[in-house]
Amino acid sequence: xxxxTVAASERPSPAxxxxxxLEILRNAVRLTRTRIGLAIVAFIILIAxxxxxxxxxxxxxxxxxxxxxxxxxxxxxxxxxxRDVLSxxxxxxxxxxxLSAAATVIGVAxxxxxxxxxxxxxxxxxxxxxxxSDVLLAFPPIIFVLLLVAAVGxxxxxxxxxxxxxxxxxxxRVIRGAAVEVVERDFIRAAEAVGEKxxxxxLGEILPNVTSPxxxxxxxxxxxxxxxxxxxxxxGFGLQPPTADWGLMINENQLSITVQPWAVVLPxxxxxxxxxxxxxxxxGIARAAIGIDRRTE
Amino acid sequence: MWRRLLVRRLALGLLTLWLVSLVxxxxxxxxxxxxxxxxxxxxxxxxxxxxxxxxxxxxxxxxTQYVNWIGGILTGDLxxxxxxxxxxxxxxxxxxxxxxxxxxxxxxIAIPVSxxxxxxxxxxxxxxxxxxxxxxALVLASLPEFVVSIILILLFATTxxxxxxxxxxxxxxxxxxxxxxxxxxxxxxxxxxxxPYIIRMMRGSMVEVLESEYVTMARLKGLSxxxxxxxxxxxxxxxxxxxxxxxxxxxxxxxxVVVEFVFRYPGIGQALVEAVSTRDLPVVQAVTLLAAAVxxxxxxxxxxxxxLITPKLRTAEQ
Numbered sequence: 001x002x003x004x005t006v007a008a009s010e011r012p013s014p015a016x017x018x019x020x021x022l023e024i025l026r027n028a029v030r031l032t033r034t035r036i037g038l039a040i041v042a043f044i045i046l047i048a049x050x051x052x053x054x055x056x057x058x059x060x061x062x063x064x065x066x067x068x069x070x071x072x073x074x075x076x077x078x079x080x081x082x083r084d085v086l087s088x089x090x091x092x093x094x095x096x097x098x099l100s101a102a103a104t105v106i107g108v109a110x111x112x113x114x115x116x117x118x119x120x121x122x123x124x125x126x127x128x129x130x131x132x133s134d135v136l137l138a139f140p141p142i143i144f145v146l147l148l149v150a151a152v153g154x155x156x157x158x159x160x161x162x163x164x165x166x167x168x169x170x171x172x173r174v175i176r177g178a179a180v181e182v183v184e185r186d187f188i189r190a191a192e193a194v195g196e197k198x199x200x201x202x203l204g205e206i207l208p209n210v211t212s213p214x215x216x217x218x219x220x221x222x223x224x225x226x227x228x229x230x231x232x233x234x235x236g237f238g239l240q241p242p243t244a245d246w247g248l249m250i251n252e253n254q255l256s257i258t259v260q261p262w263a264v265v266l267p268x269x270x271x272x273x274x275x276x277x278x279x280x281x282x283x284g285i286a287r288a289a290i291g292i293d294r295r296t297e
Numbered sequence: 298m299w300r301r302l303l304v305r306r307l308a309l310g311l312l313t314l315w316l317v318s319l320v321x322x323x324x325x326x327x328x329x330x331x332x333x334x335x336x337x338x339x340x341x342x343x344x345x346x347x348x349x350x351x352x353x354x355x356x357x358x359x360x361t362q363y364v365n366w367i368g369g370i371l372t373g374d375l376x377x378x379x380x381x382x383x384x385x386x387x388x389x390x391x392x393x394x395x396x397x398x399x400x401x402x403x404x405x406i407a408i409p410v411s412x413x414x415x416x417x418x419x420x421x422x423x424x425x426x427x428x429x430x431x432x433x434a435l436v437l438a439s440l441p442e443f444v445v446s447i448i449l450i451l452l453f454a455t456t457x458x459x460x461x462x463x464x465x466x467x468x469x470x471x472x473x474x475x476x477x478x479x480x481x482x483x484x485x486x487x488x489x490x491x492x493p494y495i496i497r498m499m500r501g502s503m504v505e506v507l508e509s510e511y512v513t514m515a516r517l518k519g520l521s522x523x524x525x526x527x528x529x530x531x532x533x534x535x536x537x538x539x540x541x542x543x544x545x546x547x548x549x550x551x552x553x554v555v556v557e558f559v560f561r562y563p564g565i566g567q568a569l570v571e572a573v574s575t576r577d578l579p580v581v582q583a584v585t586l587l588a589a590a591v592x593x594x595x596x597x598x599x600x601x602x603x604x605l606i607t608p609k610l611r612t613a614e615q
Contacts, residue, residue, distance in 0.1 A: 134309075135316040138593045140551025143569070143585055150573040150581040151324040227441040231555050234443050235570055250447065254559070257447075257463065258455045264447060272444040279439030 020211045020292070028281075028288035037280025044274045048093025057084040059091040059244035067260040076262040080253050081242075089266045091244040096233065096271070099160050100225035107164035108221050111171025112214060116202050118172065119179035130176070133169030141166035141224070145232055154237040163228050167221045174217055178210040185209075212289035219282030223275050230271045246271055302604060310597045317589045318370075321582050322363050352377070370586065376579035380572070385583045389568050393587075395473040396557070396564035399480055400549050403487035408542055411492040415499025415538065420526060422504055431500070434493035442552050446486040446559035453482060464561040473562070483560045490552055491545035499538040506534040540602045547595035550588045 028034045056073075057063050064074060066082040076085040118129040136144070145162040152158050182188065183206065191201050207214075232238050233247030241248065246267035253263035337346055354362055369376060375385035418430040437445070454463035465479040473480050506512060507530055515529045516522075554566035561567065565584055572580035 131313075131316075134313050135320060137596075138313050138317045138589050139320075139585070140548070140554075140588055140592050142551045142554050143588050146554070146569060146573050147321065147324050147581060147585045150576055150578055153576070223439055231441055231443060235555065235558055236574065247443075250443065254447075255464075257450065261451065261456050265451070268444050268447045272440050272448075275439045275441060275444075276436055279435070283435065 020208065021215060024212060024215055024285060024289050024292055027291060028284040031284040031287060033280045034284025034288075037277045037282075037284060040273050040277030041281065044093065044270055044277065045097065047090065047270065048097050051090030051093060055084075055087040055090040057087040059083065059088045060242045061087075067256045069260065070262065076266065077260055079249070079260070079263040080256045085260075085263045085266065088244040088249060088263075089246070089270070092246045092249055092267060093270060095156070095239055095243075095245050096226065096230050096247065099156060099163075099238075100222060100229045103160045103163035103225045103229065104167065104218065104222045106160065107167025107225075108171050108214075108218055110164065110168040111217070112175050112207070112210075114168060114172040115175025115177075116179055116206055116210075119176045119183050120198070120202055120206060122183075126176075129172070133172050136165060136169040139166070141228060142231060145228065146235075146237070149232070149237045154240065156238070159229060159232055159238060163225055163232075166228070167224070171217045171221065174213050175210055178213045179206050182206050182209045212292070216282060216286045216289060219278060219285055223278045223282060226271065226275050226278065303601060306597060306600060306604075310593050314590060314593055317593070318367055318586060319363075321585050321589070322366060324582065325362075325578055326359065349379070366582075370583070375583040378572075378577055378580050380575045380577040380580075385580050388580065389565060389584065391472060392563055392565045392568045395467075395562065396553055396566065398473050399483055399557070399562065399564055400487070400546070400553065402480055403484040403491070403549065404546060406484065407488040407491050407495065407545075410488070411495035412499050412535065412538060414492070415496040416503050416526065416531060416534075418496065418500040419503030419507060419534075422507075427500075430496065434496045437489055438493035438497075442486060442490050442555045443559050445489050446482070446556055449482050449486055449489075450559070465563065467563050473564075479560075479562065483556050483562045486556045486559070487549060487552060490556075491542075491548060494541050494545055495538055498541040499534070502534040502537045503530060506530045509533075536602070540599050543595050543599035543602060547592050547599070550592045550595070 029038070056075075060083065062082045063084045064071075064078045064082055066078060066080055068074070068078045068082075070077045074084050074086065076089070079085050079088060114129050114133070118126040121129075139147070141163075144166055145159065148158060148162050188201060188205055191205050196205075229238065230247040233245055234251050236248065236251055239245040239248055241252070249267045250264050253260065257264050337349060350356055354365060357365075366376065373386065375389075377383070378385050378388050381388065414430055418427045421427045450463045451457060453459075453461045461478060461482055463482075465473075465476075465483075467473060467476055467479055507526075512525060512530050515525045520529070553564060554569055556562070557564045557566035558570050565587070569581065569584045569588075571577075572584065
């Protein structure tokens with residue numbers, strides 16, 4: 001499974017560790033669980049991105065009586081308002097994917113910045129940044145998002161930013177933990193001694209050495225982003241009707257689940273598969289990273 | 298030594314909660330326009346807006362508003378609902394007890410079941426039982442709470458079996474323990490959400506303990522396998538699982554929001570969702586602060602448990 005043939009003596013120098021992320025990903029892809037995860041994620045992304053082009057109807061078009069079962073023309077029947085379930089399903093995946101990806105990238109980037117600064121800055125900067133994180137960490141994530149939705153209203157940008165804000169302190173803690181050890185190492189002292197700029201030390205020397213936790217964080221936060229974004233949308237605070245959206249579809253059709261389960265089953269299955277897929281990939285990355293870190297120690 | 302650490306942690310927790318209260322209060326200021334127009338909408342007459350402004354004390358300086366609000370909360374006055382004009386405390390008292398009931402039922406099932414499954418997986422390590430438990434835990438741990446809830450509804454309340462109510466059938470103000478079947482599916486959903494983490498932790502630490510010398514010694518002494526596992530290995534392996542359990546209970550403070558909404562279970566989470574959709578900020582703020590207090594408290598508990606059970610940490614901080 002994990003390639004263990006490189007001898008421990010061939011420990012990569014700091015410069016070589018710049019390609020560490022590629023090595024971790026390459027090893028991760030060799031694991032069966034990563035492959036299954038990737039296949040699932042690719043399948044769902046394909047549905048979400050290509051879906052609108054193959055949908056038989058418009059997502060907002062009324063095509064038949066409400067809650068009619070599957071028939072020749074409407075493969076999965078119609079929803080609680082008489083719109084085509086399949087078409088709404090094919091249109092409804094884009095937003096959750098885009099919002100989750102955006103929230104993950106912003107949240108992890110902010111978390112990495114804060115974590116590195118705290119580890120490298122030490123003393124008062126560390127203290128201020130970590131106390132600020134504690135305040136954000138004191139909110140259960142979904143409740144933090146709901147508080148701001150109550151104040152500002154259901155806006156998509158707000159969901160991206162608040163979900164990102166719930167990620168940032170968690171990522172910051174992990175990255176700070178990993179970076180604190182790196183800051184102590186000789187090559188950082190050496191870089192400081194030759195007068196390297198602080199931001200270059202942060203990005204060029206410290207960041208490449210926290211690649212493993214960073215990759216795992218990206219996967220983990222993506223899973224949590226999907227859970228949160230889809231959850232918010234299921235509660236009715238994401239995209240507003242009549243737009244097609246997986247979370248909202250479950251909300252709209254939950255009460256007619258007995259007569260027409262498909263309008264709930266399809267989006268539920270898609271979101272469930274997606275999070276299982278991203279989590280399998282994350283698990284694979286984590287295992288590969290542990291393998292490589294053990295080798296280079 | 299650790300008593301000083303405990304005091305420090307508690308003080309830090311209180312400081313955090315105070316800062317949290319500032320953030321929760323600041324949410325009011327984030328309203329475009331102000332709370333009164335947000336609640337009444339753009340079509341409201343100026344007189345009504347003015348009356349509501351008076352009632353919400355929006356004409357006073359921000360600092361006075363904060364002091365009044367936090368003072369009220371500390372003395373048990375959670376404010377007045379903007380939507381129904383009722384006192385918030387009165388409005389959410391039944392819901393709070395419904396949620397406490399739900400969470401306690403879920404915890405009482407989840408803790409022994411997941412500790413047991415964790416031990417079972419460790420004892421049957423790398424055999425079929427272990428693989429089934431570990432894979433199920435990995436899959437469940439990645440599913441959103443509403444997906445798990447919907448699957449439960451499909452399995453037990455609608456399509457496959459029809460033995461339980463799909464949504465709670467409680468009347469307004471009726472406590473949940475009067476209709477016990479209304480709590481079964483929501484509690485099951487919470488159990489399925491928190492168990493994977495406890496199982497994994499219990500399995501991991503049990504595997505480690507089972508490989509230790511004193512377990513081998515106990516076996517060599519000829520003790521029964523049951524005595525070895527439950528009397529010798531389990532007490533030494535359970536500590537990390539207790540810490541994770543505290544963290545999972547903390548998770549439930551957020552998890553109940555979606556689970557209660559799926560089952561229309563009249564608890565505090567459902568009350569929060571309703572208040573968010575009517576933009577009833579006094580209710581949202583009270584519930585948020587309450588949830589944060591519980592969340593911080595349980596995280597603190599997990600922290601303290603970790604410190605108490607890790608000798609290295611206990612002595613490290615002088």
